[in-house]
Amino acid sequence: MAMEDDDAYEVLGLSDGPRATDGDIKKAYRKKALALHPDKNRGAGADRAAAAFDRVQKAYELLSDDDARKALDALLRVRERRRARHRAQDEKRRGMVADLEAREEASASASASHPMPTEEDLKAKLKAELDRLRELKKKKANANASAAQGEAKKARTHGVPRHVAEEQQRRSLKISWNKCQSRGNGSGIGNGSGDYSVGELRAAFSRFGAVEDIVVRDKGTKAAAIVVMQSAASADAADCITTMAAALVPLSRTTMSSTAPNRENAARNSPTE
DSSP states (O other): OOGGGSOHHHHTTOTTGGGOOHHHHHHHHHHHHHHHOGGGOOGGGHHHHHHHHHHHHHHHHHHHSHHHHHHHHHHHHHHHHHHHHHHTOSGGGHHHHHHHHHHHHHHHHHTTTSOOOOHHHHHHHHHHHHHHHHHHHHHHHHHHHHHHHHHHHHHHHTTOOHHHHHHHHHTEEEEEEETTSOOTTSSOSTTSOSOOOHHHHHHHHHTTSOEEEEEEEEETTEEEEEEEESSHHHHHHGGGGGGOHHHHTTOOOOOOOSSHHHHHHHHHTSOOO
16 A cells, blocks of 8 residues: 555554644554564564565654655645534434535635645645655665765774774675565565565575675666675575575675675675666
């Protein structure tokens, strides 16, 4: 379900809806995120937990942005008025419905130069805000990846001990995939789409050890990610993922070599577009 069709307050379990404070939203998000985090949900329910975790993150991002939250609140008010009208269709409430419609018509006539937006108008506005948030998130991820590459290059040129640089490179894995290629029913991840969320990738690689960070880069029909494991041993164990047909088929993975120099080259070639 697209977030513009969803109620972000309900996703976070906020019964007060638009009356919830920023503090209420943060507290609810932390509680949900802790319960649904992929690191705590493995096994048979890992895919379902990863999808729910991704949904909670998107709801929190929406409610943390003032413009997106205002668009959602406006849409929810229109939906509530529509539900109120439907609840008032019985015989005892027909008078209330007529009165409500008369007042809405009078209000619309009084502001003819500024007509009230329809539910579809408000839904479209919320979708535009969500698209804006996704674009901001993508730019932030690109900026973080570029900054990480810059820091790595700076470290190499400023005398970082070679064994430290090699250890950092050994913990990093680079993967890429075609988003247009369906994963079918044998992947064990997601709902068959060719794309992979951070939660899905984290769930897949966590079986080899703790995952420190994941940076996803979107390149249109193709995507790539840098997966940083907490230990070099975990990264070495994950080298077998290309042979695990039940794990990420048909994910096409380009793994950094187990030797430090080649891992450094792969790190330089991480997606920058």
